Amino acid sequence: MKIRTVGVIGSGLMGSGIAQVSAQAGHRTMILEVSRELLDKGMQRIEGFLRAGVEKEKLTAETRDRILSLLKGTTDIKDLADCDLILEAITENLQAKRDLFAKLDRLCGPSTIFASNTSSLSITEMMTATSRPSRFLGLHFFNPVPLMKLVEVIRTIVTAEEVEAAALEFVRATGKTPIRTSDRTGFIVNRLLVPYILDSIRALENGVGTIEEIDAGMRLGCGHPMGPFTLLDFVGLDTTYYIAGIMFDEFKEARFAPPPLLKRMVLAGMLGRKTGKGFYDYSQSPPVPLNHLTA
Ligand code: 3HC
Numbered sequence: 001m002k003i004r005t006v007g008v009i010g011s012g013l014m015g016s017g018i019a020q021v022s023a024q025a026g027h028r029t030m031i032l033e034v035s036r037e038l039l040d041k042g043m044q045r046i047e048g049f050l051r052a053g054v055e056k057e058k059l060t061a062e063t064r065d066r067i068l069s070l071l072k073g074t075t076d077i078k079d080l081a082d083c084d085l086i087l088e089a090i091t092e093n094l095q096a097k098r099d100l101f102a103k104l105d106r107l108c109g110p111s112t113i114f115a116s117n118t119s120s121l122s123i124t125e126m127m128t129a130t131s132r133p134s135r136f137l138g139l140h141f142f143n144p145v146p147l148m149k150l151v152e153v154i155r156t157i158v159t160a161e162e163v164e165a166a167a168l169e170f171v172r173a174t175g176k177t178p179i180r181t182s183d184r185t186g187f188i189v190n191r192l193l194v195p196y197i198l199d200s201i202r203a204l205e206n207g208v209g210t211i212e213e214i215d216a217g218m219r220l221g222c223g224h225p226m227g228p229f230t231l232l233d234f235v236g237l238d239t240t241y242y243i244a245g246i247m248f249d250e251f252k253e254a255r256f257a258p259p260p261l262l263k264r265m266v267l268a269g270m271l272g273r274k275t276g277k278g279f280y281d282y283s284q285s286p287p288v289p290l291n292h293l294t295a
């Protein structure tokens with residue numbers, strides 16, 4: 001089966017990026033949002049990225065126009081009825097995702113493949129809200145979607161082989177590398193990344209080093225593009241706290257337990273770059289590390 005038309009639900013950071021790379025790969029791509037306002041915001045994000053790409057001479061104005069011509073926004077779920085693949089990137093709430101997929105299941109033809117971009121929820125629990133478990137899988141993209149080269153392709157114990165094959169082909173068409181994994185909380189990347197990030201906070205709390213020293217250690221000593229605190233601020237402390245909580249619930253292993261400092265910062269609204277403050281203060285350039293956090 002070949003994927004030609006794609007529906008993306010949610011035009012936040014992840015959804016708009018996914019829609020962009022889907023259109024970049026030549027697929028007609030429909031983006032569904034709950035309001036015109038959110039849709040416009042998502043579209044503006046895509047247009048901004050493409051504009052910057054043209055300015056950096058990474059793509060031509062013709063390519064940008066072709067990508068934009070393949071993208072359509074809607075607030076009416078019925079416009080997704082004929083899609084070959086529908087990819088969900090709404091908030092990380094299992095019930096909201098189950099309700100959405102149940103609705104789509106009634107709307108779409110039996111061959112439409114459903115996928116979730118969840119980073120930590122169970123694909124199996126989502127798929128049971130539909131009558132098409134064999135046509136359901138996870139496609140986990142990374143932030144920032146247009147630049148990150150990986151997608152995790154997550155099969156459940158009942159995902160059909162041809163569905164996984166079609167998803168792998170879709171991912172390759174976007175120019176990204178797929179890795180196959182099974183439906184176990186955190187999949188491959190977050191299973192390794194989340195304990196590492198949480199351990200960085202514990203190291204800070206234990207006085208092993210300052211924020212910038214720990215960041216520099218991992219950046220210069222291990223070649224990571226961002227140190228753990230810069231990455232935490234980039235991903236969002238609330239997102240990390242939420243994922244860690246789900247992983248801890250699942251595995252009951254201490255390495256997944258969110259450290260108290262992370263919880264305190266989330267409660268205080270220090271969520272990282274998006275709120276202007278996390279482990280660094282972004283009101284100044286370059287951002288200033290907030291080393292008093294552990295005092
Ligand atoms: N159009 C086209 N190309 C663009 C572009 C645009 N608008 N903007 C940037 N680029 C290109 C650049 O030209 C550059 O290309 P080059 O390598 O050929 O020169 C490349 O993209 C990198 O861009 P920049 O040089 O501007 O940016 P950096 O080198 O500073 O990299 C980064 C930015 C990719 C974000 C890098 O810092 C990084 O990889 N950080 C780590 C991000 C990460 O780990 N993400 C995963 C988070 S975890 C997650 O998402 C899972 C979830 O479940 C929590």
